Amino acid sequence: MTVLDTRHSTSTVPNYWEAGLPALEPLGGSPAEPDGPVRALLAEGARLAQTPFGVAVLRYEDVSRLLRDPRLRGPGDDILTMQGITDGRLFRRNQEILLFMDGEDHRRLRRLVSKAFTPKAVDRLGPVMRDTFAEQLGQVVPHGRCEAVADLCESYPIHIICALVGVPSNDWPLFSRWADIILQSLSLDVASKLGTIEQAIEEIDEYVSGLIAERRRDPGEDLLSELIAVEEEGQRLTSSELLAVTNMMLVAGTDTTRNQLGLALFAFATHADQWKLLGERPELTAAAVEETIRFSAATGGLPRVTLEDIELHGVTIPAGTFVTLLSGVANHDPTILERPDELDITREVPAGFNLLTFGGGPHYCLGANLARAELQEALRLAAPALRDLALDGEPEWREPFGIWGPRRLPLRWST
Numbered sequence: 001m002t003v004l005d006t007r008h009s010t011s012t013v014p015n016y017w018e019a020g021l022p023a024l025e026p027l028g029g030s031p032a033e034p035d036g037p038v039r040a041l042l043a044e045g046a047r048l049a050q051t052p053f054g055v056a057v058l059r060y061e062d063v064s065r066l067l068r069d070p071r072l073r074g075p076g077d078d079i080l081t082m083q084g085i086t087d088g089r090l091f092r093r094n095q096e097i098l099l100f101m102d103g104e105d106h107r108r109l110r111r112l113v114s115k116a117f118t119p120k121a122v123d124r125l126g127p128v129m130r131d132t133f134a135e136q137l138g139q140v141v142p143h144g145r146c147e148a149v150a151d152l153c154e155s156y157p158i159h160i161i162c163a164l165v166g167v168p169s170n171d172w173p174l175f176s177r178w179a180d181i182i183l184q185s186l187s188l189d190v191a192s193k194l195g196t197i198e199q200a201i202e203e204i205d206e207y208v209s210g211l212i213a214e215r216r217r218d219p220g221e222d223l224l225s226e227l228i229a230v231e232e233e234g235q236r237l238t239s240s241e242l243l244a245v246t247n248m249m250l251v252a253g254t255d256t257t258r259n260q261l262g263l264a265l266f267a268f269a270t271h272a273d274q275w276k277l278l279g280e281r282p283e284l285t286a287a288a289v290e291e292t293i294r295f296s297a298a299t300g301g302l303p304r305v306t307l308e309d310i311e312l313h314g315v316t317i318p319a320g321t322f323v324t325l326l327s328g329v330a331n332h333d334p335t336i337l338e339r340p341d342e343l344d345i346t347r348e349v350p351a352g353f354n355l356l357t358f359g360g361g362p363h364y365c366l367g368a369n370l371a372r373a374e375l376q377e378a379l380r381l382a383a384p385a386l387r388d389l390a391l392d393g394e395p396e397w398r399e400p401f402g403i404w405g406p407r408r409l410p411l412r413w414s415t
């Protein structure tokens, strides 16, 4: 654990806890809009807030800048070490997961993975996306109602990740189960699930090792074959890195995308005019995806730790402070966007605005284009099929921590 003692700052500027910042517990809003009160604070001019763990940063300009500031690092081992996990299969695996790495090791691995995870690799998945989502949609459309999380969102991304990596299509249920288990390693209750998580890592590693051996003998048109072939200045990915990258795709690319799809469907079910417009003007699909990702973000708070004292808006944030960059709130910053709390798929975004839902800087989401393509294919098919989309009861929501979205989303439409 590298969170340092924060009480020995040498700066004369007041420390953040002495500055009377508004307190967030954790976000304080309703289940469907957990960041509502923080957005209200931002609209009133607040820039920083105090959280039970440290400081939250609200403004677009600050979040965007701090994501690129080398004086802050990513979450590293903290999620595990703060729960007393300092060794073992999961701990070792996380040492090779890009999101938890920093510095030169991160740069090297990211460069190698990016060489294989290209726009071409995403483009060739278009037909799989269309077929997979069309099949799921076809099963529910005639009924006029569904529970969208289970029926439309949950298994869609896992099919696509399997197709991306090169896993035979019949084996996706195995990966779905492993993904669900391994995703629990992002929670604050890892210790009680550690045995199951490590067992799932062992099983997926055994499966993928077999796949790697096959692809070494007989390369195909898939990410795994390309990752095996990737080389830069004589460097290649080791077998252990290949396993970690597959693991990472599964974790980073499933829960995020299915929650973001659930959030998009909720947004449209509660904004009938925008859904109708999208049904009439399919050319707005890409803009609609951008706007729903901005409007409500599955990843609205990005954890960072300060490596040295930082002064921001008249307060000192000492080295070792846990800083939450509220990217989802910053996407609603009225100093950069007009009418930020309106969902408007025809919105003209100002030149200086880059969506923060995928992060920014060295850890910017590697799968952003894949996620966008998945959401675009889904909405392109759903908008004309689910006419008069509306809620069919109260949704249930996940806790606003880590990856957020609906747990249950009852929807209805005209048949």
Ligand code: HEM
Pocket (backbone or CB within 6 Å): 074, 098, 099, 100, 110, 161, 248, 249, 252, 253, 254, 256, 257, 260, 298, 299, 302, 303, 357, 358, 359, 360, 362, 363, 364, 365, 366, 367, 368, 370, 371, 372
């Ligand atoms: C809508 C869906 C998605 C959202 C909202 C999302 C969001 C994010 C965010 C916010 C980060 C940066 C986290 C930070 O800086 O702390 C990130 C990193 C990452 N994402 Fe995504 N993501 C999505 C889909 C995907 C997909 C489909 C993949 C891959 C198949 C993927 C792979 C990654 C990887 C590998 C990283 C780590 C990059 C690094 O640390 O260098 N993501 N994602």
